[in-house]
Amino acid sequence: MTDTSPLSAYQARLQSGDLKPDQGQAEAMVHLDHLFHALTARQNQPRQTGFGRFFSRSKTPAASPPKGLYLYGGVGRGKTLLMDIFAVVSKGLHSQRFHFHDFMVQAQNAIQAARQAGKSDPIDHAADQLISAGSVICFDEMEVRDIADAMIIRRLFLSLWDKGMVLVTTSNRRPDQLYLNGLHRERFLPFIDDLNTRLNVQHIASGQDWRKAFLQSVSGWHLQPCPQDQKIHHALNEIFRQLSGNTAITAETMNFSGRSLRFDRVAGDVVDTDFDSLCSQPLGVRDYLAMADRFSGLILRDIPVLDDTLQNEARRFMWLVDALYDRGRFMIASAQVQVGELYRGERWAFEFDRTCSRLQEMARFRGINFDR
Known part of the structure; x- marks a missing residue:
């Protein structure tokens, strides 16, 4: 296990100029550091085994797992960066790092497989599988929207906690705002109580929102009449580098209903x-x-x-824009023409007017929820 702690790793990046000072991030890192040292102390606790434990008069039981940590704050507060640092430093503590959505997909698949195998308690069986690679489970962006997740999440997490899980998670929302206005939310509320009881809930205080400041300095729509124009590609590469906020660029596969989609360039x-x-x-x-x-x-x-030769593609693009707009997400795009000239067909002409209106707002970064 590395001798570096989360706080010392964070401070080293500040000293190198890789990161800029941010009071809210520094305070959050202190909480991560405290948890790291509590986990380290628990792992290093001497335990008697064999005859020594049998004859010992002062048997010391294994220490209970420490409280986990729930860090929440608006978009652009560096939550992914903080989690990256913690996850790297804590690898020797049997930690696992997931994006929350990916974890729940794995959980649902494991539960379904356990049901098909005739297990008496499919959720508990799935929990055994999920925790087998490490009991310190780190989530980035806890966000519950799917009713299927909301209805099983408490049973799953109670089973994981019973098996010794220590949960470390980030979110854009306070625990009491999770699954807000969701169907049958009253059945989800006990899980919120569990989070508040079992985790140390901390807000990443407001500071300089570097992402908001950067987005307001760039255009959201880049004209590229010639697809081979490398100037636009280079400009978008630089925008992506800035938006990554020094987060490592990785590949990621998202699993949907019966299919998967691989992204080669993901940064947080x-x-x-x-x-x-x-x-x-x-x-x-x-x-x-x-x-x-x-x-x-x-x-x-x-x-x-x-146009009408790309009816299916146009419809999917409208769905994509609607999803991003409804969730308050941003999009930076390159296209051969301006927004108003994008659709030249008849099949979706009426519906595409709304898409154009939303694209024009998004290109000016209006309607973006920077506090989510």
Whole structure:
């Protein structure tokens, strides 16, 4: 296990100039650091085994797991960055790192497999599988919107806690705002009580929202009449680098109903992709909503002129824009023409007027919920 703690790793990046000082982030990192040291002390606690434990008069039981940590704050507060630092430093503490949506997909799949195998308690069996690789489970962006997740989440997490899980999670919302206005929310409320009881809930105080400041300095719509124009590609590469906020760029696969979609360029809660990848695939409304729940924003490259020969692609693009708009997400795009000239067909002419209106708002970053 590394001798570096989360706080010392954070301070080293400040000293190198990789990060800028931020009081809210620094305070959040102190809480992560305290949890790290509590986990380390528990792991290092000497335990008697064999005859020594049998004959010992002063048997010391294994220490109970420490309280977990729930960090919440608005978009652009650096939650993913903080979680990245904690996850890297705590690898020796049997930690696992997930995006919350991906974890719940794994959980639902494991529960379904356990049911098909005839297990007496499929949720408990799934919990055994999920915790087997590490009892310190780190989530980025806890956000419950799916009723299927909301209805099983408490039973699943109670089972995980019973098995020794320590939960570390970030979210854009306070615990009491999770699954707000969701169907049968009264059945979800006990889980909120569990979070408040079992986790140390901390707000990342407001500070300089570097993402909001940056987005307000760039255009959301980049004209690229020639798809081979490398100047626009280079400009979008730089925008993605800035939006990544020093977060590592990785590949990620999202699993939808019966299909999967791979993204090659993901940095925290921002994805860099292209039109064909999102709109030439057989995706539906719920898939785009899940995508909008996963990412705070995206860079979408190479949007073509849409007409009746691309009816399906145009419809999926409308669904994508609606999902991003409804969730208050941002999009930075490159296209061959201006927004008002994007659709030249008849099939979706009426519906596309609303899409154009939303695109024009999004290109000016209006309606973006920076506090989510």
